[in-house]
Amino acid sequence: xxxxxxxxxxxxxxxxxxxxxxxxxxxxxxxxxxxxxxxxxxxxxxxxxxxxxxxxxxxxxxxxxxxxxxxxxxxxxxxxxxxxxxxxxxxxxxxxxxxxxxxxxxxxxxxxxxxxxxxxxxxxxxxxxxxxxxxxxxxxxxxxxxxxxxxxxxxxxxxxxxxxxxxxxxx
Amino acid sequence: xxxxxxxxxxxxxxxxxxxxxxxxxxxxxxxxxxxxxxxxxxxxxxxxxxxxxxxxxxxxxxxxxxxxxxxxxxxxxxxxxxxxxxxxxxxxxxxxxxxxxxxxxxxxxxxxxxxxxxxxxxxxxxxxxxxxxxxxxxxxxxxxxxxxxxxxxxxxxxxxxxxxxxxxxxxxxxxxxxxxxxxxxxxxxxxxxxxxxxxxxxxxxxxxxxxxxxxxxx
Numbered sequence: 001x002x003x004x005x006x007x008x009x010x011x012x013x014x015x016x017x018x019x020x021x022x023x024x025x026x027x028x029x030x031x032x033x034x035x036x037x038x039x040x041x042x043x044x045x046x047x048x049x050x051x052x053x054x055x056x057x058x059x060x061x062x063x064x065x066x067x068x069x070x071x072x073x074x075x076x077x078x079x080x081x082x083x084x085x086x087x088x089x090x091x092x093x094x095x096x097x098x099x100x101x102x103x104x105x106x107x108x109x110x111x112x113x114x115x116x117x118x119x120x121x122x123x124x125x126x127x128x129x130x131x132x133x134x135x136x137x138x139x140x141x142x143x144x145x146x147x148x149x150x151x152x153x154x155x156x157x158x159x160x161x162x163x164x165x166x167x168x169x170x171x
Numbered sequence: 172x173x174x175x176x177x178x179x180x181x182x183x184x185x186x187x188x189x190x191x192x193x194x195x196x197x198x199x200x201x202x203x204x205x206x207x208x209x210x211x212x213x214x215x216x217x218x219x220x221x222x223x224x225x226x227x228x229x230x231x232x233x234x235x236x237x238x239x240x241x242x243x244x245x246x247x248x249x250x251x252x253x254x255x256x257x258x259x260x261x262x263x264x265x266x267x268x269x270x271x272x273x274x275x276x277x278x279x280x281x282x283x284x285x286x287x288x289x290x291x292x293x294x295x296x297x298x299x300x301x302x303x304x305x306x307x308x309x310x311x312x313x314x315x316x317x318x319x320x321x322x323x324x325x326x327x328x329x330x331x332x333x334x335x336x337x338x339x340x341x342x343x344x345x346x347x348x349x350x351x352x353x354x355x356x357x358x359x360x361x362x363x364x365x366x367x368x369x370x371x372x373x374x375x376x377x378x379x380x381x382x383x384x385x386x387x388x389x
Contacts, residue, residue, distance in 0.1 A: 009294045033325050033385045068284075068291040098321075099290040121320065129298040129324065143297065144255060151257075151280035151295050155270055158283040159263050 003115050005084060006046060006096040007106075008127045009067050011060065011146035013053035014076060015135055016083050017046040019096065019123060036126045039133055046127060050083045051135050060146070061153045070101025072109050080110055088112065096120035173214055174203035175248035179275040184244040185210070204248065208371040211242040212305055212332040216377035219366040223379070225328040229253040231299040233322055235286040235314065236260065236306035239268035240279070246303070247276045254278055257296055261285045289318045298324045305332040309339075312354040319358075325384040329360065335374040344374040352378060359383050 006017040035041040054060040059075070066073040084093055094113040097103040098121070103114035127134060132143050174190060180202040183189060188205040208215040217224060226232055228251045237243045237258035247256050258273065259282045260266050266283035273279040284292045286306055299322050304315045315329055323329070333351050335344035352362050360380040368375035 011294055030385055037325065064294045067294055098293055101290075125298070125321070128296070128322070131297065147257075147295050147297070148277060148280050151282055152270065152273065154292075154295065155266060155281045155283035159267055159270075 003096045004094050006123050011150040012143055015051045016049045018049045019046050039130050042126050060150050064154050072105035098124050173206040175206050175245045177202040177204045178248045185241045206245050213242055215368040215371035225301045232256045233299040233302045234258045235304040237269050239265045240272035247279045259286045286314050289321050296322050300327050302329045307334050307337045312351050316358040319382050323382050327382050330379050333376045348376045359386050
């Protein structure tokens with residue numbers, strides 16, 4: 001099964017990439033590792049299809065809450081549908097996703113083939129490495145600022161929802 | 172004495188002493204905070220003789236087991252404004268202190284989440300240069316390996332603090348340390364250094380290793 005597209009979830013927004021030459025990306029050779037490290041080479045393996053930044057901090061928080069639980073919310077569902085439905089009519093789509101849970105939610109809702117194999121995780125690692133360069137429209141430190149803001153709001157929400165304010169004891 | 176250059180001069184994080192040094196040119200002052208090896212295992216590791224902790228100015232660090240953020244604040248001092256520390260802590264009670272510390276240090280991204288489930292916080296992370304782990308859990312090695320697979324750059328480094336009694340209190344500590352190192356080796360880590368944290372902690376070791384994701388050079 002060859003991955004045709006990749007979903008990358010960042011603190012700034014969702015990105016969908018088209019994957020090319022991905023059949024031998026999974027192989028654990030030094031050459032492959034080096035080409036991943038090299039943006040010029042990696043940039044030929046994936047190309048950005050769409051990047052949709054979150055419109056507000058509240059929207060970002062809502063989305064990380066759903067993504068971390070493996071839930072496909074309407075925002076992400078619409079985005080995937082909008083970008084991939086047309087393509088899927090021409091040729092079947094295999095979407096690389098980080099999390100098997102979210103993958104299943106996407107498959108159930110939209111019917112795309114999902115790939116969560118090591119091969120897919122490798123591509124996603126490559127995207128994570130080069131994200132500030134690959135996500136068009138982002139300034140160098142925009143992603144870090146988004147991570148900082150979202151890290152605080154996500155963590156605060158975890159405290160808020162722990163109504164008992166009692167630690168879960170780990171022995 | 173071990174100190175770090177205070178990223179947020181004028182304040183202590185946990186009551187530690189601060190030392191101000193007069194600048195030699197224009198009268199500016201530089202403030203340092205005393206890094207207590209009895210309070211921070213990483214400090215104990217440095218004083219215990221680790222040659223390289225790989226945490227340096229500009230580094231991106233994933234810190235697992237951040238607790239209240241006392242050690243994290245020193246790591247933040249070291250990586251400086253160009254670096255970043257992703258600080259993961261599961262306990263909400265410690266998490267509150269961690270968040271408050273991070274308000275003063277904008278290079279710290281607090282993540283109140285379970286380090287066992289890196290997928291839960293993947294939206295918050297970039298690829299990092301170093302993973303530091305002090306989660307005091309029996310499956311710590313597995314937790315570190317799992318996080319490295321998603322977030323640690325190829326040939327990046329890990330530093331883990333191993334508390335023997337947390338893993339297996341029925342065998343000698345040395346046996347526990349050796350078994351943990353063996354687990355790391357099986358997952359493409361090449362061990363570099365191992366020191367004990369005596370006299371600051373009993374039956375603790377700190378191990379550093381390099382991640383060879385593609386399995387070469389081991």
